[in-house]
Each structure stands twice: as structure tokens, then as C-alpha cells.
Amino acid sequence: xxxxxxxxxxxxxxxxxxxxxxxxxxxxxxxxxxxxxxxxxxxxxxxxxxxxxxxxxxxxxxxxxxxxxxxxxxxxxxxxxxxxxxxxxxxxxxxxxxxxxxxxxxxxxxxx
Amino acid sequence: xxxxxxxxxxxxxxxxxxxxxxxxxxxxxxxxxxxxxxxxxxxxxxxxxxxxxxxxxxxxxxxxxxxxxxxxxxxxxxxxxxxxxxxxxxxxxxxxxxxxxxxxxxxxxxxxx
Numbered sequence: 001x002x003x004x005x006x007x008x009x010x011x012x013x014x015x016x017x018x019x020x021x022x023x024x025x026x027x028x029x030x031x032x033x034x035x036x037x038x039x040x041x042x043x044x045x046x047x048x049x050x051x052x053x054x055x056x057x058x059x060x061x062x063x064x065x066x067x068x069x070x071x072x073x074x075x076x077x078x079x080x081x082x083x084x085x086x087x088x089x090x091x092x093x094x095x096x097x098x099x100x101x102x103x104x105x106x107x108x109x110x111x112x
Numbered sequence: 113x114x115x116x117x118x119x120x121x122x123x124x125x126x127x128x129x130x131x132x133x134x135x136x137x138x139x140x141x142x143x144x145x146x147x148x149x150x151x152x153x154x155x156x157x158x159x160x161x162x163x164x165x166x167x168x169x170x171x172x173x174x175x176x177x178x179x180x181x182x183x184x185x186x187x188x189x190x191x192x193x194x195x196x197x198x199x200x201x202x203x204x205x206x207x208x209x210x211x212x213x214x215x216x217x218x219x220x221x222x223x224x225x
């Protein structure tokens with residue numbers, strides 16, 4: 001998957017607990033993204049980063065925060081997980097916002 | 113609101129046959145239109161990416177076409193193989209939205225022997 005590693009691959013957690021998902025890339029791409037994928041919806045952008053410490057919100061950012069302290073790592077944090085955040089989360093990278101995306105294998109998150 | 117609609121939602125085809133998937137979008141101008149293939153349990157993989165000035169792009173047995181006047185794109189799969197069983201996602205990058213991507217809901221293709 002183009003040098004992208006997501007961890008963990010699966011996680012089950014309880015409502016109200018904090019959760020952090022990690023995306024690590026070895027491609028040195030400038031842009032990194034977090035998407036969620038749910039039945040009945042196309043992939044939806046949560047947050048993205050266009051450089052170290054440069055991040056912006058996507059269309060479904062409420063309840064999520066991100067950090068990028070190094071080029072290769074992009075963290076997604078659910079401050080207080082809710083059942084509506086049960087989803088498959090994909091990290092993606094690209095060289096620019098006009099280039100194709102390379103996706104990770106996804107993280108299946110279940111919030112009970 | 114920017115929208116990307118795909119049809120059909122799903123289809124079943126016999127191995128060796130051809131099929132065509134449709135994508136309609138409601139807003140232009142756009143930066144580019146992309147098709148991705150997503151196998152079950154995996155992340156999407158890029159098949160083609162077309163700019164406004166391109167009306168066709170091929171990647172092996174996959175051929176994407178674009179009609180900017182009617183705001184339609186299609187993905188044609190030639191001589192389908194079992195490995196073509198997957199979801200195919202149309203994605204449009206809208207200039208007015210800062211090149212943000214809008215994803216269609218996908219078409220699920222099942223190729224049967």
C-alpha cells in the first residue's frame with residue numbers, strides 16, 4: 001500500500017474513551033488525509049495536512065482532532081469516542097492536492 | 113451542494129464480458145475526475161485521473177471517459193476477470209472547493225465465472 005501503515009488495524013473501545021489512530025508514511029509526501037467510510041456514504045474527509053504542523057478541517061471534523069509533528073506521521077484523535085464514530089478510517093497521502101491519493105489499508109473502529 | 117452520483121449501485125457480470133459504470137456530477141468547473149478501485153477490506157487504489165481537457169484515459173482493461181458538457185464520466189471494463197470484483201469509486205476535485213475531493217458512493221461489481 002505505497003508505504004503507508006495504519007495502526008491499529010482493528011480497535012474496539014467504549015463510549016467516552018479517547019482513541020488515537022496513527023498513520024505512518026515512508027513516501028515523504030506532503031499531503032496526508034484522514035477519511036471515514038460508512039455504508040451509504042462515500043468516503044468523507046475528516047482532516048487533512050499540507051505540511052508539518054499545517055492542518056485543516058474536512059467536512060466531518062466535529063469530534064476529531066489531528067496532529068502532524070513529523071512529515072511521516074499523522075495522528076487522528078477521538079477525544080471522547082461516541083457510537084456514531086464507529087467506522088472504517090482510512091489514511092491517504094499525495095504529493096500535491098492535484099495528484100492521486102494513495103490509501104492505507106484502513107482501521108476498523110468499533111465504539112460500544 | 114457538490115454531488116457525485118454513481119450508477120448502478122451494483123451489478124453482476126460473467127467473466128469475460130464487458131461492463132460500463134456511470135458517474136454524474138453536479139458542479140463544475142473541476143480540477144480533475146478520478147476513478148478508484150476498492151477491494152473488500154482494502155483501501156482504494158487509483159485507476160485513472162483526468163483533467164478537464166481530457167476525454168479518455170486508459171489503464172490496461174479499464175478505460176475512463178469524460179464528457180464535461182453533460183457532466184458525465186464512465187468507466188468501461190473490458191474482458192472482465194474475477195479479480196475485477198470490487199467497488200469502483202468516482203471522485204471529483206472541485207476548483208471552487210479548493211480542490212477538495214467529493215467521493216461518489218461507488219458501484220459494487222461482482223464477476224462470476
